[in-house]
Amino acid sequence: MTDHETTPASTSAGGDNNAHIAQALHQRFSDHLLRAEVDAVGTLQVAVDAGVLVEVCRFLSEEAQPPYPYLSDAFGADYEDHLQVLYHLFRAETGEGALVRTDLPREDAVLPTLTGLYNTAKWAEREIAEMFGVTFEGHPDPRKLLLPDDWAGYPLRKDYQRPDHPYLRPEPLHENPPAFLAGQAEPEVTEE
Amino acid sequence: MASSLVHTILSTIRIWAENLAGRWGIPPLFVSILAWIAAFVFVIVLVLLMVLLAVYLERKVSGYIQSRLGPMRVGPIGLFQTPMDALKILSKEDIVPRGADKIMHTIGPVFFFVAVVIGYVVIPWDHGAIAARVVDLNIGILLIVAVSSLGLLGIMVGGWGSNNKWSLLGAMRAVAQMISYEVALLLAIVCVVVQAGSMSLSVITADQSGTLLEWNILRWWLWPALLLYAIASIAESKRVPFDIPEAESELVAGYHTEYSGMKFGFFFLGEYAHLFIIALIGAVLFLGGWQSPLPASVADPIPGFVWLMGKALAIIVVTMWIRWTLPRLRVDQLMEFAWKGLVPLGFVAIMVTGLAVALGLGGGGM
Amino acid sequence: MSETAQAPLRTEDITVNVGPQHPSTHGVLRFVVTLEGETIRECVPHIGYLHSSLEKIAETLRFGQYITNTDRFDYLNGLGNELCYVQAVERLLGVEPPPRTQFIRTLMAELKRISSHLVYLGTYGNDTGAVTVFLHAFRERELLMNMFEAVTGGRLLYNYLRIGGLRNDLPTGFDEQVCSFLEHFPPRLEEMNDLLTKNRIFIARTRGVGLLTAEQALSYGVTGPTLRGCGVSYDMRKLRPYAAYDQVEFDVPTFPEGDCLARHLVRMEEMRQSLRIVRQLLDKMPDGEVQADVPRRLKPEPGEVYERVESPRGELGCYLVSDGSDKPYRMHWRGPSFYNLQALPEMVRGGLVADFIATLGSLDPVAPDIDR
Numbered sequence: 001m002t003d004h005e006t007t008p009a010s011t012s013a014g015g016d017n018n019a020h021i022a023q024a025l026h027q028r029f030s031d032h033l034l035r036a037e038v039d040a041v042g043t044l045q046v047a048v049d050a051g052v053l054v055e056v057c058r059f060l061s062e063e064a065q066p067p068y069p070y071l072s073d074a075f076g077a078d079y080e081d082h083l084q085v086l087y088h089l090f091r092a093e094t095g096e097g098a099l100v101r102t103d104l105p106r107e108d109a110v111l112p113t114l115t116g117l118y119n120t121a122k123w124a125e126r127e128i129a130e131m132f133g134v135t136f137e138g139h140p141d142p143r144k145l146l147l148p149d150d151w152a153g154y155p156l157r158k159d160y161q162r163p164d165h166p167y168l169r170p171e172p173l174h175e176n177p178p179a180f181l182a183g184q185a186e187p188e189v190t191e192e
Numbered sequence: 193m194a195s196s197l198v199h200t201i202l203s204t205i206r207i208w209a210e211n212l213a214g215r216w217g218i219p220p221l222f223v224s225i226l227a228w229i230a231a232f233v234f235v236i237v238l239v240l241l242m243v244l245l246a247v248y249l250e251r252k253v254s255g256y257i258q259s260r261l262g263p264m265r266v267g268p269i270g271l272f273q274t275p276m277d278a279l280k281i282l283s284k285e286d287i288v289p290r291g292a293d294k295i296m297h298t299i300g301p302v303f304f305f306v307a308v309v310i311g312y313v314v315i316p317w318d319h320g321a322i323a324a325r326v327v328d329l330n331i332g333i334l335l336i337v338a339v340s341s342l343g344l345l346g347i348m349v350g351g352w353g354s355n356n357k358w359s360l361l362g363a364m365r366a367v368a369q370m371i372s373y374e375v376a377l378l379l380a381i382v383c384v385v386v387q388a389g390s391m392s393l394s395v396i397t398a399d400q401s402g403t404l405l406e407w408n409i410l411r412w413w414l415w416p417a418l419l420l421y422a423i424a425s426i427a428e429s430k431r432v433p434f435d436i437p438e439a440e441s442e443l444v445a446g447y448h449t450e451y452s453g454m455k456f457g458f459f460f461l462g463e464y465a466h467l468f469i470i471a472l473i474g475a476v477l478f479l480g481g482w483q484s485p486l487p488a489s490v491a492d493p494i495p496g497f498v499w500l501m502g503k504a505l506a507i508i509v510v511t512m513w514i515r516w517t518l519p520r521l522r523v524d525q526l527m528e529f530a531w532k533g534l535v536p537l538g539f540v541a542i543m544v545t546g547l548a549v550a551l552g553l554g555g556g557g558m
Numbered sequence: 559m560s561e562t563a564q565a566p567l568r569t570e571d572i573t574v575n576v577g578p579q580h581p582s583t584h585g586v587l588r589f590v591v592t593l594e595g596e597t598i599r600e601c602v603p604h605i606g607y608l609h610s611s612l613e614k615i616a617e618t619l620r621f622g623q624y625i626t627n628t629d630r631f632d633y634l635n636g637l638g639n640e641l642c643y644v645q646a647v648e649r650l651l652g653v654e655p656p657p658r659t660q661f662i663r664t665l666m667a668e669l670k671r672i673s674s675h676l677v678y679l680g681t682y683g684n685d686t687g688a689v690t691v692f693l694h695a696f697r698e699r700e701l702l703m704n705m706f707e708a709v710t711g712g713r714l715l716y717n718y719l720r721i722g723g724l725r726n727d728l729p730t731g732f733d734e735q736v737c738s739f740l741e742h743f744p745p746r747l748e749e750m751n752d753l754l755t756k757n758r759i760f761i762a763r764t765r766g767v768g769l770l771t772a773e774q775a776l777s778y779g780v781t782g783p784t785l786r787g788c789g790v791s792y793d794m795r796k797l798r799p800y801a802a803y804d805q806v807e808f809d810v811p812t813f814p815e816g817d818c819l820a821r822h823l824v825r826m827e828e829m830r831q832s833l834r835i836v837r838q839l840l841d842k843m844p845d846g847e848v849q850a851d852v853p854r855r856l857k858p859e860p861g862e863v864y865e866r867v868e869s870p871r872g873e874l875g876c877y878l879v880s881d882g883s884d885k886p887y888r889m890h891w892r893g894p895s896f897y898n899l900q901a902l903p904e905m906v907r908g909g910l911v912a913d914f915i916a917t918l919g920s921l922d923p924v925a926p927d928i929d930r
Contacts, residue, residue: 041649043864070776072897073875075890088864088875088892092776092790095797099864120779123900146606146929156614258693357574361596361911432687433759442915444581517753519760520687522912523596 018044021064044098053102054112068098071118076132078157083109083132113139131156205230235312243464248274253512284453293353300350301458307343308465311336315472316394317497332393344370351447362446366437372530373427376420379538383417383545384477397481407480413548416541418478429467432515436523475503578607582685582915585925596910601903609929616889621647621856629715632927634674635869637666640719646865646876650858653722658846664802665839668832673702674870675825678922683754685919686763691754698746701739723849764818768905768917778901782872782894787821789814794868806838818920857884871895871922895927
């Protein structure tokens with residue numbers, strides 16, 4: 001396992017390639033690119049402005065040498081002062097991945113859709129939209145995916161309040177709840 | 193010696209009825225009607241017993257094939273499981289879905305069941321003068337085929353009347369399948385009819401009398417017909433690999449999705465009754481009916497009734513073996529198989545049989 | 559939706575609900591299928607019935623506490639999910655588990671893969687109408703369940719892996735148990751293969767059905783046996799070896815046809831390859847500790863990881879963000895079934911109802927893995 005990090009020859013080569021791609025990205029999108037670098041395990045990390053997201057992804061999937069032509073996963077994260085949406089691009093031959101991320105404001109969070117580039121984004125973006133309240137402009141089918149159609153609020157945001165529901169009582173159902181149950185009845189949402 | 197058990201029962205009923213009529217001065221026409229009703233009741237009881245047996249057998253055979261035991265708890269080796277289930281089904285609530293056509297929904301299963309049961313009246317159970325059957329029609333086999341196709345109406349009516357799309361799909365599939373395979377089935381039957389020269393099931397049985405070699409299954413010119421009958425009869429009884437009308441994994445339960453209680457029971461009973469009659473006909477057409485396989489010189493202590501049942505059960509076990517082994521065909525493959533495979537084979541079978549009979553190999557009209 | 563053809567006979571599309579309660583939806587799934595006769599015009603999946611908010615729950619539990627939840631979403635691959643999560647946390651912490659641990663983890667993941675594929679085999683037989691295969695497959699799975707029970711105490715939900723190690727070492731006699739399984743199972747597998755895969759009806763039902771090209775599959779993010787059934791040799795175990803996968807030899811089976819049969823054959827072959835891996839792992843199993851030194855209260859440095867492993871259904875991803883506290887700040891699961899299912903409408907359009915069931919079964923979806 002000591003040779004775990006070094007074994008796949010492709011990783012180091014991929015690291016070189018990724019460094020080239022990062023350079024190319026810097027040249028091409030200089031102002032809008034916040035970060036493009038290769039991390040410790042050889043993954044290409046890219047952070048961009050929402051405005052050039054589509055262009056960067058198109059560059060990565062078509063022009064980069066070698067390209068990252070496919071999207072394997074997309075997901076969001078709530079950092080309280082802003083939201084982040086991450087896209088995991090990959091290459092089928094080597095299994096290498098690239099993480100493209102973009103920050104956006106919590107209020108009025110709008111992103112261009114990537115469904116034109118990747119079919120994967122169809123469901124992934126719908127999930128992010130309902131869980132984080134991000135609007136994907138141009139999405140062909142912007143219905144809710146996992147949640148019921150009339151669901152209010154965005155459950156994966158940090159400040160999400162659980163809706164009133166007969167089965168979801170705010171107080172524990174026990175008469176004299178043990179301390180640990182009572183303590184956990186109200187989930188700690190924010191960090192201390 | 194082997195006095196026909198069935199014959200005895202039927203004649204007893206008739207004599208009893210005639211005596212009763214004589215004493216009370218009831219017109220003879222009425223007596224005959226009463227006698228027919230009694231005979232029909234007898235047939236239904238017989239059918240129900242057979243169905244119970246078939247269901248039990250199915251559970252045991254599937255258990256054996258799937259390396260498990262099958263029913264074991266109710267009664268010795270689970271013998272009473274099926275009667276108990278039958279009682280349970282009688283006590284279940286009868287649910288008619290909202291929006292269903294109540295009349296059609298009720299008529300469907302009854303129609304299906306009756307159509308199947310009518311076929312039993314012409315089966316020759318045993319030897320005997322008027323032989324042991326309720327009626328001896330000279331077009332017996334035709335009656336069975338004609339009436340059992342009427343059962344389709346019951347399926348269609350029930351499936352359509354259920355106001356459920358799965359039921360409708362199942363019913364459509366059932367109709368398409370059964371009409372197609374009926375053609376093949378008929379072609380197979382025609383071969384045997386050509387061989388025996390009659391459509392009466394007792395004549396067909398008599399045609400195979402003598403040694404074992406006279407059985408239709410051992411007459412090589414009937415082998416295409418045998419193959420055809422084997423396949424088409426499984427399709428007719430809607431069993432795997434031809435169970436697409438009720439394909440559980442696709443159509444939930446097909447045309448009987450919306451049925452519960454005894455209405456479902458009628459479909460269920462009808463299906464097994466159908467299976468049994470198909471096996472009985474198979475035994476009559478190809479396995480010599482009630483005749484004993486033992487040579488004539490040996491005195492046979494076993495009544496013909498038992499022989500016929502035994503042969504039918506053997507056929508049923510084979511269909512169960514097939515059922516629990518094979519996957520299911522797709523609906524288009526099924527139709528293709530019927531019209532492109534079986535029907536041409538049927539014509540070949542008729543030609544082969546016809547030639548054999550013309551050349552004097554076969555019996556050809558006793 | 560009723561674009562009625564201008565035929566002399568008025569025809570109408572019918573819309574049927576496949577699920578949420580249907581015999582072959584593999585959990586609580588719902589598809590609204592528009593049919594023209596028996597032909598499928600459109601299929602719209604409706605998911606979310608089993609959403610269990612695993613990502614939100616992670617934010618309320620400490621790193622070590624969450625392991626027990628990972629068993630629960632893809633319940634056929636409990637130990638594999640644990641492996642993914644535990645590796646992600648270990649990468650955050652910078653902890654390297656001892657070699658024996660890596661071997662045992664790999665061993666359990668591979669046994670779990672066989673057991674998952676056996677469930678697939680059984681249910682797929684059921685989907686195509688061959689009921690008997692189901693019971694035969696589950697009979698063999700029972701032996702695996704007994705092994706898991708011997709090691710972890712649980713049959714479906716294990717809570718066995720620990721951050722930096724395992725809860726306990728293998729019990730005595732486990733080697734013999736696995737060895738007897740390795741002897742006993744291959745002939746049984748071939749028997750099931752004869753029963754289903756070599757059956758002409760089964761081949762007729764699956765060949766050319768549910769077609770997916772490699773390009774389509776990749777653009778939908780389809781992974782696992784479904785992608786390998788399109789001829790793409792994409793397997794995390796081979797491309798980016800984790801745990802002890804770099805210590806064993808195995809092949810990644812691919813079939814180029816992209817139909818249900820190809821996916822089926824991939825899974826059958828994967829079971830044989832998994833047996834191969836298990837055998838090698840047993841032979842090479844090192845001695846030693848099974849738990850690395852890990853602080854009692856885990857507080858990883860702020861940072862993030864995206865860990866990927868190969869689950870029996872495809873690429874299982876785990877994104878984990880730490881803010882320096884003892885709980886994950888954000889965690890995300892990439893459920894392979896979620897993306898595999900997304901390609902289903904593409905695969906079934908124009909097929910028959912029976913093809914729809916055959917195709918859905920060939921994706922081997924696990925409903926909680928879709929909804930998480």
